[in-house]
Amino acid sequence: MQGASFSPHDDQRYMAAAIRLSRRHLGLTGTNPSVATLLVRDDGIGPYIVGRGVTTVGGRPHAEPQALDEAGERARGAVAYVTLEPCAHHGRTPPCAEALIRAGVARVVGAARDPDPRVSGRGYAMLRAAGIEVTEGVLAEEAADLLKAYLTRSTKKRPEVILKLALSNDGKIGIQGEGQVPITGEIARRQVHVMRAEADAILVGIGTALVDDPLLTCRLPGLSARSPARIVLDRLLRLPIDSQLVRSAKEVPLFLAAGGEADPARRAMLKEAGAEFLAVEAMDGQIALPELLDDLAARGFSSLLVEGGASTAAAFLAEGLVDRLCLFISPGSIGARGIAAPVDPDHIPSGFRLLRQASFGEDHYFEYVRAD
């Protein structure tokens, strides 16, 4: 059988390629995960790819039928690399495990397991029952890292929360009363825009919205259509009508997390300008974050990029709601007038581990994930 001739090294190599492909539609597949499938065969001259698929924008079709369509008859006897266990239930589309069986693949290599009870273990069981060899867990951690938003929403019923902050070398995130202070350089800034493109929503506190007047869109060439929804914690609806966020609300969704005590006239004005509202619960005079996250998950948001400011970041950290912590550290110092960051590489809350570090121009990047 074809699949048996592949070495563990081949499996890792093709799974790594499938994981890279799955990244293409991050943030674009609604409540479905961005998953990839590669179909690889070896006719005696070494393995080569005959079909590839990544979950379509919007979430359907899934990756498997697209890869099978591309491969056609060449799928028979091929090895399928799937970054997430193939679905086994009849939903709006027939089960992908069934499609793989019908196409006659020889072997399925899977990375992450799907926690969805309709799938968990059943996709692989269905394949095995049909006589298909299954190799599970190849690069499982790497695949799960890219699927974290979907996995978090499935298991915790809230979006994955990614806290991103830019810090000076002396641990400051801005200057008191000075509005937006450029901390990191252009290359790091572009990296942040990639993170925006891959997120379902960005959130800031009203303090940042008032002082910085940010736009919070993805402004990389060719990727402006990938700007996620913007959310502001704005209990009293203080966001100015002429702010960049409101002025762009008809092009890029803007949600204001506002309390019942906000002025109805302001609410009407902001609504007219294109803003939408999230009903929130209050806790000690602040917006209750767990309930807000429940609401966002129910609306289909799987990942939330929190971009500050200091109090908002501190609140998410204090409530144990941060899953991933992304710190960009510049070589420059700000000094005594700076606003202290609520977290820095020397003071990482317990339960986090360093996942990766990199340099973006002169800036250093540290990414930590919470071990659940």
Ligand SMILES: NC(=O)c1ccc[n+]([C@@H]2O[C@H](COP(=O)([O-])OP(=O)(O)OC[C@H]3O[C@@H](n4cnc5c(N)ncnc54)[C@H](OP(=O)(O)O)[C@@H]3O)[C@@H](O)[C@H]2O)c1
């Ligand atoms: N370097 C960076 O990465 C970065 C990123 C963003 C911002 N910044 C800087 O950070 C500074 C602003 O920080 P900030 O702390 O003043 O403002 P902030 O965190 O942006 O906003 C705080 C406000 O959000 C509202 N809020 C509602 N619910 C909350 C909750 N559960 N927890 C916390 N806040 C809640 C409160 O306003 P109400 O009183 O109206 O409820 C609170 O005053 C600016 O200087 C900005 O330039 C730096």
